[in-house]
Amino acid sequence: MLLIIRSIIFLLFTISGYFIALKYSFGSYGALIGAVLGLIAVTTEMLLRKIEFGIIIGGLLGISFGLFFSYLLVLPLKLFLGEDIKLISLALMAVFGYGGLLLGLSRGKVISIAGIFRLFRGQGIEENLKILDTSVIIDGRIADVCETGFLEGVFILPQFILQELQHIADAPDPMKRARGRRGLDILHKIQKMSRITVRIVDEDFPKIKEVDSKLVALAKIMHAKVITNDFNLNKVAELQGVAVLNINELANSLKPVVLPGETMKVFVLKEGKEYNQGVAYLDDGTMVVVENARKIIGKNAEVTVTSVLQTTAGRMIFSKLKEEYEREEMKIAK
Numbered sequence: 001m002l003l004i005i006r007s008i009i010f011l012l013f014t015i016s017g018y019f020i021a022l023k024y025s026f027g028s029y030g031a032l033i034g035a036v037l038g039l040i041a042v043t044t045e046m047l048l049r050k051i052e053f054g055i056i057i058g059g060l061l062g063i064s065f066g067l068f069f070s071y072l073l074v075l076p077l078k079l080f081l082g083e084d085i086k087l088i089s090l091a092l093m094a095v096f097g098y099g100g101l102l103l104g105l106s107r108g109k110v111i112s113i114a115g116i117f118r119l120f121r122g123q124g125i126e127e128n129l130k131i132l133d134t135s136v137i138i139d140g141r142i143a144d145v146c147e148t149g150f151l152e153g154v155f156i157l158p159q160f161i162l163q164e165l166q167h168i169a170d171a172p173d174p175m176k177r178a179r180g181r182r183g184l185d186i187l188h189k190i191q192k193m194s195r196i197t198v199r200i201v202d203e204d205f206p207k208i209k210e211v212d213s214k215l216v217a218l219a220k221i222m223h224a225k226v227i228t229n230d231f232n233l234n235k236v237a238e239l240q241g242v243a244v245l246n247i248n249e250l251a252n253s254l255k256p257v258v259l260p261g262e263t264m265k266v267f268v269l270k271e272g273k274e275y276n277q278g279v280a281y282l283d284d285g286t287m288v289v290v291e292n293a294r295k296i297i298g299k300n301a302e303v304t305v306t307s308v309l310q311t312t313a314g315r316m317i318f319s320k321l322k323e324e325y326e327r328e329e330m331k332i333a334k
Helices: 002-024 030-050 053-110 113-120 134-139 141-148 159-169 174-191 211-222 231-239 247-254 322-333
Strands: 130-132 153-158 196-201 225-228 244-246 263-271 278-281 287-291 300-311 314-321
Touching: 002 030, 130 211, 134 141, 134 159, 134 174, 134 225, 141 174, 141 247, 153 159, 153 211, 159 174, 159 196, 159 211, 174 196, 211 225, 211 231, 225 231, 231 244, 244 247, 263 287, 287 300, 300 322, 314 322
Parallel strands: 130 153, 130 225, 153 196, 225 244, 287 314
Antiparallel strands: 263 278, 263 300, 278 287, 300 314
């Protein structure tokens, strides 16, 4: 569709150039001039489409203020230098105009159409806003983090997230329904906390179908951080320059550091994937893989850590039974 519109614009410029040349007797180059101007117009439209609205406005404002400031500086100098001020005036205009343009382009990234409308409505641009994702509300750990005082301020709850949560709470599947109701209970719990303000906003994006995409778009407009535990949303938001607070990453960073050679007591719960392996879990849910522990499944054992593997899903600890580890160490020592 865009290609057809651009082709029509190009033809209109070409035809207009031809008829204008005939009217004013410019010769046979009217169509060529019109075609060149049409090509410039189409190319300019394509370039402007890629540039964010805020950068354009910021650049225009920046260069305008820069030129105005240089003009104010030139006024008192005219009293002393008279007509000799022309060269200095040009230099000041160039320096301040270019400086204002660069500053406006860098600062204009935070300007958006929706943000301007918010200013006209008297809402202003707030800082340190956090938008809650559906997954992190249902997860529930966000309430515990807030209770500790590590998070405070304004939590933004979009209407489309609340609708999705209500839809889950009304689902026919009992498991899904229970998760949705737990999410609503978590929201009520957070609302009652004195350090947290939960604000429901009506901003929506009808052209965007996916909830995650709407969430990222809203975060960009409000200059807010997204609180989530969704790995895919985390990556998409970061690619678009939106700051993310991932609850899973926080949980992983708070797990106790375990070094190779340390000894711990674990309960071997089940068989591992590899031959003769046993699997145990620490209190924080970290998986401990124990070699040659199939024979002691269902029993407590002392194990020695051999290595630690950190993955995006969490942390895995590989270990051996303490007696076996000590025997191997003694063999190596001999």
